[in-house]
Amino acid sequence: MIDTRRNILEKNYEAMHRHGFQGVRPDKVISELGITKGAFYHYFPGKLELGYAVVDEIIGPRYTGLWQQLEHYQGHPVEGIVWCLEYIRSGMNEQSCALGCPLNNLINEMAPLDEGFRIRLQGIMETMHSAIARALQRAADKGLLNRTLDAKNYAYFVLAAMEGCFSVGKSMQRRTAFDAALDELIGTLRGLKQG
């Protein structure tokens, strides 16, 4: 293999997405990869550190990379947020809807169980939160909103609603429910715009 470590990481990421971290069986994953335990324990001290690496190297960059683009978005900051949401939607199909948001899944599973996970996941959420809050604040500062709001508090709400869309889609096993909830969130956001 060209990059065994990366393959291990990505396959285990997929397994984590489906089964949760506790449900991952590194043995099975690596045997599906056609390699053995030797390779796995060569690159990772153990299962826990593998989980951390998946968060640090796959999940974290994916989310922070997206939301940090808000900083450079030209146009109404609210539309920037909507753009991010639509980007997320565009990357989804029926299956990924049924599996839910990898970040949301991991938060709900691991945040209360392991400090290492919790700190990492909290860091990702804080980065996303800051990006959204700053966008809202910019909009407010430029008088682009039709009411006053607390940017930080509202950013928590946006994050919550977005993650919740995944939970709804997952519980219903239907994209239509995810889409409906997301459409209403977007409508609510656009309702903040001046004019």
Next chain:
Amino acid sequence: MIDTRRNILEKNYEAMHRHGFQGVRPDKVISELGITKGAFYHYFPGKLELGYAVVDEIIGPRYTGLWQQLEHYQGHPVEGIVWCLEYIRSGMNEQSCALGCPLNNLINEMAPLDEGFRIRLQGIMETMHSAIARALQRAADKGLLNRTLDAKNYAYFVLAAMEGCFSVGKSMQRRTAFDAALDELIGTLRGLKQG
């Protein structure tokens, strides 16, 4: 014990809340209860059926019981929804915030993994969704809303935002984040009211 079965159910519910279903070790839970495997397997065929029973007999009734009260709420239906949300908030402390919503947790963990769980959890969500959608529709029919909306779609959004509040609170390990997100949701809901 007065009701061993109920004790088993409730202790395992607590364990599921903390560790997730896959993380529950029925052995440990029952030994903490001071009973043995004999008692457990006398009342339940196995771990899976225990999980189903927890959903059917504890989680389900708790949620559906709350939201179905919307039907009899006197006053603006939107305030009925707000009342339910405030009721949920009132039942939370720092610890339950860190552990998250039992329903949300279970959906995110088990919906893609097991049909038995999925059907049960979906049923609970559909009951809640219907209750919210009907409340919104009543408000619309009575001309109590300041804009038109699709009650069913908006109900998905309300559910999503609510569940998302738990995810946010859980990831941040702080009630303030949960409260902030929930306050904004409530503000958004009240913004629908006429006048």
Next chain:
DNA sequence: TCTTGCACATACCAATTAGTATGTTCATCT
């Protein structure tokens, strides 16, 4: 009184899991 069966306890077990200890191969540097 005898029996039946519920409500558990005790003892055992096979499979799984995560991990370790120990090779082996091969490229690279000296």
Next chain:
DNA sequence: AGATGAACATACTAATTGGTATGTGCAAGA
């Protein structure tokens, strides 16, 4: 050429997990 170490493979293991098989006490009915 010989030494070295990265990159794996193989074989083993201790602990855990979920479950079964069997035993026991005791209350209620025949």
